[in-house]
Amino acid sequence: MIKVxxxxxxxxxxxxSIFKAVDEFSFxxxxxxxxxxxxxxxxxxxxxxxxxxxVLNPDGGxxxxxxxxxxxxxDKVRRVIGFLSGDTGLYNRLTPRxxxxxxxxxxxxxxxxxxxxxxxxxxxxxxxEFLDRKVDVLSTGMKQKVSICRSIIHNPPIMIFDEPTAGLxxxxxxxxxxxxHKCKEDGKxxxxxxxxxxxxxxxxxxxxxxxxxxxxxxxxxxxxxxESGLDDLDDIFIHYVNQSRLLSEKVAADEY
Amino acid sequence: xxxxxxxxxxxxxxxxxxxxxxxxITSIVVPIVLYPVLMIGFSAVLSRQTTKLHxxxxxxxxxxxxxxxxxxxxxxxxxxxPRIQFYQPTDHYTELFEQKxxxxxxxxxxxxxxxxxxxxxxxITYSRVxxxxxxxxxxxxxxxxxxxxxxxxxxxxxxxxxxxxxxxxEIESDDVATEQQTLGMILARILPYFLILVSISGASVAxxxxxxGEKERGTLETILVSAAxxxxxVLGKFLAVxxxxxxxxxxNLMSIFFSFRHLISQAAVxxxxxxxxxxxxxxxxxxxxxxxxxxxxxxxFSTYARNMKExxxxxxxxxxxxxxxxxxxxxxxxxxxxxxxxxxxxxVSLMIKDIMLGDLNLFLFLSTLVSTCILVVxxxxxxxxxxxxxxxxxxxxxxxxxxxxGKGGLNILTPGFAVLFFVVILLLFFYLGTKWQSQNxxxxxxxxxxxxxxxxxxxxxKLGKLRLTDVLSLKPTxxxxxxxxxxxxxxxxxxxxxxxxxxxxxxxxxxxxxxxLQQVLSFEGRxxxxxxxxxxxxxxxxxxxxxxxxxxxxxxxxxxxxxxxxSAILFAVLHLDMFRLIPVAVIGIWLGYIMIRTxxxxxxxIAHTTNNVLAxxxxxxxxxxxxxxxxxxxxQFAWWTALPALVIFYFLWKIFDRQSKPFxx
Numbered sequence: 060m061i062k063v064x065x066x067x068x069x070x071x072x073x074x075x076s077i078f079k080a081v082d083e084f085s086f087x088x089x090x091x092x093x094x095x096x097x098x099x100x101x102x103x104x105x106x107x108x109x110x111x112x113x114v115l116n117p118d119g120g121x122x123x124x125x126x127x128x129x130x131x132x133x134d135k136v137r138r139v140i141g142f143l144s145g146d147t148g149l150y151n152r153l154t155p156r157x158x159x160x161x162x163x164x165x166x167x168x169x170x171x172x173x174x175x176x177x178x179x180x181x182x183x184x185x186x187x188e189f190l191d192r193k194v195d196v197l198s199t200g201m202k203q204k205v206s207i208c209r210s211i212i213h214n215p216p217i218m219i220f221d222e223p224t225a226g227l228x229x230x231x232x233x234x235x236x237x238x239x240h241k242c243k244e245d246g247k248x249x250x251x252x253x254x255x256x257x258x259x260x261x262x263x264x265x266x267x268x269x270x271x272x273x274x275x276x277x278x279x280x281x282x283x284x285x286e287s288g289l290d291d292l293d294d295i296f297i298h299y300v301n302q303s304r305l306l307s308e309k310v311a312a313d314e315y
Numbered sequence: 316x317x318x319x320x321x322x323x324x325x326x327x328x329x330x331x332x333x334x335x336x337x338x339x340i341t342s343i344v345v346p347i348v349l350y351p352v353l354m355i356g357f358s359a360v361l362s363r364q365t366t367k368l369h370x371x372x373x374x375x376x377x378x379x380x381x382x383x384x385x386x387x388x389x390x391x392x393x394x395x396x397p398r399i400q401f402y403q404p405t406d407h408y409t410e411l412f413e414q415k416x417x418x419x420x421x422x423x424x425x426x427x428x429x430x431x432x433x434x435x436x437x438x439i440t441y442s443r444v445x446x447x448x449x450x451x452x453x454x455x456x457x458x459x460x461x462x463x464x465x466x467x468x469x470x471x472x473x474x475x476x477x478x479x480x481x482x483x484x485e486i487e488s489d490d491v492a493t494e495q496q497t498l499g500m501i502l503a504r505i506l507p508y509f510l511i512l513v514s515i516s517g518a519s520v521a522x523x524x525x526x527x528g529e530k531e532r533g534t535l536e537t538i539l540v541s542a543a544x545x546x547x548x549v550l551g552k553f554l555a556v557x558x559x560x561x562x563x564x565x566x567n568l569m570s571i572f573f574s575f576r577h578l579i580s581q582a583a584v585x586x587x588x589x590x591x592x593x594x595x596x597x598x599x600x601x602x603x604x605x606x607x608x609x610x611x612x613x614x615x616f617s618t619y620a621r622n623m624k625e626x627x628x629x630x631x632x633x634x635x636x637x638x639x640x641x642x643x644x645x646x647x648x649x650x651x652x653x654x655x656x657x658x659x660x661x662x663v664s665l666m667i668k669d670i671m672l673g674d675l676n677l678f679l680f681l682s683t684l685v686s687t688c689i690l691v692v693x694x695x696x697x698x699x700x701x702x703x704x705x706x707x708x709x710x711x712x713x714x715x716x717x718x719x720x721g722k723g724g725l726n727i728l729t730p731g732f733a734v735l736f737f738v739v740i741l742l743l744f745f746y747l748g749t750k751w752q753s754q755n756x757x758x759x760x761x762x763x764x765x766x767x768x769x770x771x772x773x774x775x776x777k778l779g780k781l782r783l784t785d786v787l788s789l790k791p792t793x794x795x796x797x798x799x800x801x802x803x804x805x806x807x808x809x810x811x812x813x814x815x816x817x818x819x820x821x822x823x824x825x826x827x828x829x830x831x832l833q834q835v836l837s838f839e840g841r842x843x844x845x846x847x848x849x850x851x852x853x854x855x856x857x858x859x860x861x862x863x864x865x866x867x868x869x870x871x872x873x874x875x876x877x878x879x880x881x882s883a884i885l886f887a888v889l890h891l892d893m894f895r896l897i898p899v900a901v902i903g904i905w906l907g908y909i910m911i912r913t914x915x916x917x918x919x920x921i922a923h924t925t926n927n928v929l930a931x932x933x934x935x936x937x938x939x940x941x942x943x944x945x946x947x948x949x950x951q952f953a954w955w956t957a958l959p960a961l962v963i964f965y966f967l968w969k970i971f972d973r974q975s976k977p978f979x980x
Contacts, residue, residue, distance in 0.1 A: 071706075112540045115705050134544060142540040146533035152334035153327075161327045165320060166542045193334075213542070 060125055060217055060248035061088040067119030068106050080106040082272035088248050095263035096252040103272040104252040108221045112142050124217055140217045141210035145225035151195040155205040159212055166213035180208045200231045207238050218242050220251040256292040268299055275299040316546045324551025332521055332559060341520045342559055346566040350574040372398045373418040373451035376408040381425035385435040389462055396458045418451035503671035504645045507664035510564055510602055511641040517563025518610040519630045521556040526617040527626035549702040556610045564602055597670045604687040605663045611694035618701045644668040654821040656682040659690055727779035733869035737885050743767050761849060769857040772865050787864040790914035799971045800909060800918050804925035806964035807905055811898040813957050824894055850931045855924030862886045863910040863919040879907035912975040
């Protein structure tokens, strides 16, 4: 469902020097699979996800989501993805129903269908009592539920989560995690970024370790464990970071 | 792009905006409530003030040095004049006047005239800035004039001449201004000012919320990921901004109109005064493009800003500039001319005044409308393109500034510092440069160039602990470039001179401006080489060091064209000459361009110097240059000269282009 081929994003710094936020990154994700993009803050996770969701244009490489190119068919790509981040991204002065209807209309879902989906999801997530109250007065947990509905109003086959649990309490975070599992059950393809090793350990089918924009290691948790000979994901991550540092130092040394 | 989606976005934004208290207050509550309150309060205060002044008694003191028949009559007359009181005899009347206890002092003297007659001289001491004192003067003056007519009549009677002989001219004032015009006059003054201000505040209250607000609340990314295209989003939002601004203006206009009409009807003049709705409609027709223009500007601010606070702070300078420009309509001496209709904001402001005064010129109206519409197209396309730039849309965190100064020195090579430096230089030019040059054109010019241009720039480089070559780059360039640039100065000079002539057609130079220009150019008894040094070589070196040396480098990080154009604009502004602003800026762009292309400061120095040599030679020795008269027509360069100038320039530029390093913006 997701196919990323050598994706690269370059940012220009103020002094004119360039900085590769994502550097020739490739990976794939299948239907019904949860793929985790694991890396520290500033590793390039958000930039990667923004490129996949067509908010940023890549400077190199290509990616296909649901068979659509992010370069040539960004409109079609946006239709097949649902996007959710830790920021709830809701309009405070509108009610959940208004927001959901708005996004539904933008996805060209029919009015009848929108109504039906809102009712369905309100049942599922227990949202009926606050559907018509302004977002302003809702609790974080309620807002997160609304956000979840918003991201899935058009029933997309691919879900992209950008650090969805960042800054949430345990209960709310659990709602998100169970939502992710629900998406998997429904056969969706899920891409999920986090810097929390335990979270990755718990829900990922496949882990993509990203560091300084580059792919550090990839595979199922068991594969990575075998390959590194370590058990704890923290240790594994540090192991690979050190390895890549040694490698780049060698390269640098060779150049001199 | 689908219209349906644009409408979906638009409707959602309108719903969102109308749930925002700020929008409601700015766009609806303030206009409806403010004007009635303002006008009623204002008129009450005003009428009380004037009646109070009219009814107030004034205290005066009379110094009668004449002590004759005339002075006694004068004192009597003044005593009888209503609302004039005499102060008791005292020696301290001057102090009392200074302390404002007395409003006026009348000193009466007797003077001898021819034929043995004497006359009375009355000096009234008063202060024009004190309204009560002025009232005293008016009353005394009126009483004494009445007395004069009476006394003349008496003298004429003594020699048996009829008093009627005095009647030579009778002046009757017949004010033809209709009530509508009088009302229009007052409205005309304030209306443009108010409308332009409220259109900005209405547009900004919506725009700030719609982009910067979304950035701040983190909703921007969600909406960008949705199935709506950027164009649909930007147009839907933009439409919402325009609608709010339009609503604000409309409500303000209505509220001003109705409250004003109510006020007039309360004043109970016999005729019912009315402003034709047609006028209001024309005002609205003009305001619509103006509103769209401001909407596009504040929308750009909002797109660029990281948060709402930043967005509001960008709006402040816009408000101040627009306030100053729109205030032009309140200046009585300024008339609407074709040139004026090309200046944004001023044109609309003047045109609204004309409409309200009932003297509308259709051609000027249309040219105002067209020039504003052109501006609108530019502003909209700019603001939409900004929304597509990801570096700007995701400009949420400030990247750390890069240190570029020398070790331990001040970081002088940043745009911010450059602007600060420029402001200082500009103030020095304004306070010292103009003073020096008005004292002595020649030494003043030399002092300005050396002390205010060259020395500060060199000091600045010292302050930054940079080497001279860090700022004044002297990269080697092909020898042929020196020659092409030297030759190109001629067509460039012609083209910019023709540009000046075009500007002169639209905004004619005032006569005293031309005179001043002549004065600067006259160097009596100096050798030609000396004049060339002062007029061409010195400005060439000093100004290029500052602008193509320092400024272009300081702005370099903002992009190639940005640094060229910004340094050119500063270059033009520092000439402190409104009429030459555009031609000088064009020359500045050319100089900046050749600087960037060659990386060698000598190239623009040569071009600048040659340009000045040409300018001086043509204006001073024009008629002595063989064949020169063929280039002229009515004391100007003939318009056809533009064609050969363009052709020559193009070929020289082609050669230069091939010989210089590639240009990549």
